[in-house]
Amino acid sequence: MTKDLRINPDRMLGAFNQLALIGATGDGGVNRPTFSEAHLAARQWFREQIEASGLEFHTDGAGNHSAVIPVVARERSDRSNLRHDNGIASSQKTLLATTPTLLLGSHLDSVPSGGRFDGALGVMAAFEVLRTIKDAGIKLKFNLEAIDFTDEEGTLVGLLGSAALAGRLSRQALQSPRGGRPALVEGMKRAGLSEESMLSAARPKDSLAGYLELHIEQGKRLERAKIDVGIVSAIVGIASYRLSFIGRADHAGSTTMEDRLDASLGASAFTLAAREVVMKDFPNCVVNAGKMEFEPGAFNIVPARVDLALEFRSPDEEEFKRLDSVLMERAKEEAERFGLELGIEFLGRHSPSLMDTKVQHTFADVCNDLGLSHMSLASGAGHDGQSFDGLCPVGMIFVPSADGASHSPREFTAWPDCVNGANVLLQTVLRLAG
Secondary structure, X not given: OHHHOOOOHHHHHHHHHHHHOXXXXXXXXXXXXXXXXXXXXXXXXXXXXXXXXXXXEEEOOOOOEEEEEOOOOOOXXXXXXXXXXXXXXXXXXXXXXXXXXXXXXXXXXXXXXXOOOXXXXXXXXXXXXXXXXXXXOOOOOOEEEEEEEOOOXXXXXXXXXXXXXXXXXXXXXXXXXXXXXXXXXXXXXXXXXXXXXXXXXXXXXXXXXXXXXXXXOOOOHXXXXXXXXXXXXXXXXXXXXXXXXXXXXXXXXXXXXXXXXXXXXXXXXXXXXXXXHHHHHOOOOEEEEEEEEEEOOOOOXXXXXXXXXEEXXXXXXXXXXXXXXXXXXXXXXXXXXXXXXXXXXXXXXXXXXXXXXXXXXXXXXXXXXXXXXXXXXEEOOOOHHHHHOOOOOEEEEEEOOHHHOOOOOOOOOOHHHHHHHHHHHHHHHHHHHO
C-alpha cells in the first residue's frame, strides 16, 4: 500500500554526500554562489543523476534543472528520435502544457561559504521522492517535478529561477540586480543563458498544480521544543531600504561635540531605536541594519554621510505595512534630533505569503500517521515558494537545525530528521496527487 511507502534513506544520503563534495570548503560547508564554477558543476552532477535514474531531465530558459515523472510515460523509441530544446523533448513540452505539474524542490546554489543543507536537502529529498515513486510504479494524476531553482540566495537577483517560472521576473530586475549588472551578465554567459531566455521561462498558471518544499528551519524553535517537523504557516514579507543620514564633514579634533553634524550619530541612534521598536511592539517581526558606509570614512573627519542598508520582515501583511511606517518615521525623528538630512531609497519588497490551508492539514495528517510530532510556525527566511503565492497551492515543512545555525559551515541537521522530512514530503505527494 502507498501509505507504507518510504524513501530509501541510504540512497538519499549517498546523493546528498556526493553533492556536498562539490564546492566543499574543508570546514564542513560549501561555496556554490549562483553560476560559479562549483554551482555549474553541481547542476551538471544533478543532471547526470537524473538521467542515470531513468527520470526525464528538463531545463528551461532561466536555467532551472528538473527531474520529471510525466503522467503518461512515453515509449523509449519515441524519445530516441526527438530533438531537444533546452533539455526538454517537444512531446514532453506538449504533455507538460496539458497536464498540471506538482513541483517539489529548492535550490543548489549557496551563499558564500555557506552550509551543506540549505536548499540542497530540499532538492535531494524531492529527487528521492521521485525515484521512490518511479521504482514503486505508482501512477499519479499530475506530472511530478523535482526542481532546482536558479539563484534563490540572491547572489545575482534573488528567487530568480522561481520568479521566472512563475512569470514574475521583470526586465527591471535583470537590468538592476542586487548583485550588479556586470556579474549577472557574466554569470548568464557562463551558464549559456540570456535575458530573453530568462523572461521566456514562464509557465501558464493552469499548468501548476502546486509547490511543496522541504527545508531546514534555520532557527532554534523546533530544536528547543523537541519537535520533529515544522509546518510552515507563512513565509515572511521582506522589505529593504537604503537610508542616507547626511550631515557635514568637519575636523574631528577642533570641532566641539555640540557643533558637529555627525551623520554617524543619526545612523547609530536609528539602528538601536529600530531594535527597541521591534522588540517592544512587533514581537513577530525582525529588523536588520546589515551595512553602514561612512563618508569620507577617515579617523580624523566627522562623518558627513552614512548610508545604512535596512531590511525588515513580517509574516503578516497589515503588521508589515505598519512596521514600514513606524521605522521610516523613526528614521526621520533620529535624523532631526542630530540636525541631519535623511535620504530614503526604497530597494524592494516581497509581501508575506500564506501557505495553503489544505496542504498544511495534509502535512499534519501525514506527520500523525508517521508518528512524528509537529508544530505550526512562520518562516523567517525567504523561499522560492513566495514566487507562487496566488498562482497555486504552496506548502513547506521544516526539519530541525542544530543550534539554529545556517548560512554557515556550522549548519547541520541530523540525518534521521532529514529522512523524516523526506517521508512526510513523499506521503503528502501521494495524498495530493495519487
